[in-house]
Amino acid sequence: MNRPQDRPHFGLGQLLSLVYFMTWIYLVASYIGELSLAEVTEIFMNALIIALFVGLGLNINAFQIRNRSGKYRSLKRRSRYIRDHIGNVLAFFIVPFCVSSASSLVVAGDNGNLVQALFRTDSYVLIMVGGFVVFILLPALYLLYRQGWR
Structure with missing residues (x-):
């Protein structure tokens, strides 16, 4: 089973x-x-x-x-x-x-x-900021919300 x-x-x-x-x-x-x-x-x-x-x-x-x-x-x-x-x-x-x-x-x-x-943009800064938000900030906030700091 x-x-x-x-x-x-x-x-x-x-x-x-x-x-x-x-x-x-x-x-x-x-x-x-x-x-x-x-x-x-x-x-x-x-x-x-x-x-x-x-x-x-x-x-x-x-x-x-x-x-x-x-x-x-x-x-x-x-x-x-x-x-x-x-x-x-x-x-x-x-x-x-x-x-x-x-x-x-x-x-x-x-x-x-x-x-x-x-x-569809030539703005490297926009891509880096967007990548930071999507791949680092949002997951970190989600983990903080779900599991707390410790």
Whole structure:
């Protein structure tokens, strides 16, 4: 019998990842038609190389090779970590690929400005203030309201 805590749940992190992925799809669909096949291939190959380097670095940084007592983890334990956290492991490769490919497509396209392409404004200050309000201030106020200061 599945208990409520055993069922996978769709949390805020997954929702945010879905929004980001849909944004990537929107940008690719909007700008891929403006480029030749050779340009698109070069952009995606560059994004793949960036994703491999950055993803490997992020995974190595996130994975603790040593346990709390300072002993190295066995190959079996490392394999189990990858299996148990495959979503996070893959995300560390997918996110840099999406960021690199989307920004390169926009820059290579007619627009050339990612902020303009996403938010329809050239105001970096407006985007930073809006991001602060949406991603820092409102969540902090919500946590304060729900859980208090301590």
